[in-house]
Amino acid sequence: MKTRFIALIFMSLTSVVMWAWGPKGHDVVAEIASRHISKKTAARIDKILDGKSMVYYASWMDGIKGIPEYKHTYSWHFLNVDPGFTYETAPKDPRGDVYNKTLAIIDTLKAGGLTAKKEKDLVRFLIHMVGDMHCPMHAGYARDLGGNRVQVMWFDTPSNLHSVWDSKLIESARAWSYREWADNIDVKDKEEVARMMSGDVALWRDDILSRVGSCYDAVPADGRLGYPYINAFTDDVEYFLLMGGLHLAKILDEIYK
Numbered sequence: 297m298k299t300r301f302i303a304l305i306f307m308s309l310t311s312v313v314m315w316a317w318g319p320k321g322h323d324v325v326a327e328i329a330s331r332h333i334s335k336k337t338a339a340r341i342d343k344i345l346d347g348k349s350m351v352y353y354a355s356w357m358d359g360i361k362g363i364p365e366y367k368h369t370y371s372w373h374f375l376n377v378d379p380g381f382t383y384e385t386a387p388k389d390p391r392g393d394v395y396n397k398t399l400a401i402i403d404t405l406k407a408g409g410l411t412a413k414k415e416k417d418l419v420r421f422l423i424h425m426v427g428d429m430h431c432p433m434h435a436g437y438a439r440d441l442g443g444n445r446v447q448v449m450w451f452d453t454p455s456n457l458h459s460v461w462d463s464k465l466i467e468s469a470r471a472w473s474y475r476e477w478a479d480n481i482d483v484k485d486k487e488e489v490a491r492m493m494s495g496d497v498a499l500w501r502d503d504i505l506s507r508v509g510s511c512y513d514a515v516p517a518d519g520r521l522g523y524p525y526i527n528a529f530t531d532d533v534e535y536f537l538l539m540g541g542l543h544l545a546k547i548l549d550e551i552y553k
């Protein structure tokens with residue numbers, strides 16, 4: 297057991313390609329969403345998730361990657377668009393991506409008539425995927441696998457740009473719990489929240505895509521990232537997490553209103 301545990305740690309440390317906000321990012325998105333859904337939606341979600349919270353399942357989709365039943369969802373965590381392309385003109389992953397599979401899941405849930413197990417799976421996918429869609433390196437360039445191939449030094453530790461955005465920025469910027477993140481960034485007034493919730497999934501996707509370039513451009517030639525990078529992207533990290541939470545709430549309300 298101990299050997300297996302050590303092997304798992306080794307694998308996670310040496311894994312080359314990562315595709316996920318870290319658990320903290322997903323927890324924050326799910327927590328914020330749970331604060332903005334209607335009472336009716338909350339009651340439906342509570343039933344679908346057997347009394348567990350949205351936060352409880354926020355990273356569930358990352359944990360099932362090795363299970364054969366869910367193998368087909370591997371590419372649903374991201375989309376990749378190289379410079380010079382839009383989402384529409386970029387080559388598509390035939391397995392589906394975080395955008396078109398999110399739309400498909402919304403349609404399936406709206407149509408209804410699902411088994412309890414199927415509906416629970418799709419809601420858990422949605423909670424996670426809307427979070428991933430708001431992580432900029434999940435909408436990163438195809439040529440570097442969403443920043444996975446952009447080698448950087450995070451303070452004194454070798455890393456890559458994808459990993460920096462998934463977890464290092466969040467974990468290094470604050471020592472907050474997911475609730476403290478939500479308490480501190482979900483503070484906009486009603487009008488601003490309504491403005492941030494306006495539009496649709498395609499508009500939100502393009503908003504994120506329009507911000508990806510600056511995440512790359514701010515990496516200095518020597519690849520050394522630390523406090524200046526944290527400082528430069530504090531507002532963006534908060535924006536992405538808050539937008540993810542608000543957009544997830546809007547999607548769930550539209551399905552279960």
Ligand SMILES: [Zn+2]
Pocket residue numbers: 315316317357358373424428
């Ligand atoms: Zn993911």
